[in-house]
Amino acid sequence: MANSSGADFSLNHYDAVHGRLVINAPSFDYDSFPKLGEYLLSRLSAQAVDKQTDADIHSWLIDFEGCQLMLKAEHYSEAVWFEALAVGEAVEELAFLAQLFTQGFN
Numbered sequence: 001m002a003n004s005s006g007a008d009f010s011l012n013h014y015d016a017v018h019g020r021l022v023i024n025a026p027s028f029d030y031d032s033f034p035k036l037g038e039y040l041l042s043r044l045s046a047q048a049v050d051k052q053t054d055a056d057i058h059s060w061l062i063d064f065e066g067c068q069l070m071l072k073a074e075h076y077s078e079a080v081w082f083e084a085l086a087v088g089e090a091v092e093e094l095a096f097l098a099q100l101f102t103q104g105f106n
Helices: 033-044 091-102
Strands: 010-015 020-024 047-053 057-064 067-074 079-084
Touching: 010 091, 020 091, 033 047, 033 057, 033 067, 067 091, 079 091
Parallel strands: none
Antiparallel strands: 010 020, 020 079, 047 057, 057 067, 067 079
C-alpha cells in the first residue's frame, strides 16, 4: 500500500497543543479503511482496543506503546488522524509519531 509519492504515510499536521496528529495516507473509502487501519497499526506495533463506526467515520481506540490514543478516519475527506484522549495526555507518544511520519513512514 503506497501512495503516489512512494511513502505509505506522512505527516500532514501536528497540533501538540490540542493533542492531534493528522497524517497523509493512501486513498481509502469507508469499506476499505479497516484493512488500511490494521496495516497502519501493524506498522506501528499498535493494537486496536475498540472499534466504532458511524455514518462516515471510523473511531478506533488504540494502544500504542502502553498509551491509549484515538485513531480516526473520515471517509469523504480521506482524513486520518490520531488524538489524545484528553488535552495534555500522550504528549511524548504523539511527538514520537510526528517525528516518525515526518521522516516518511515507508
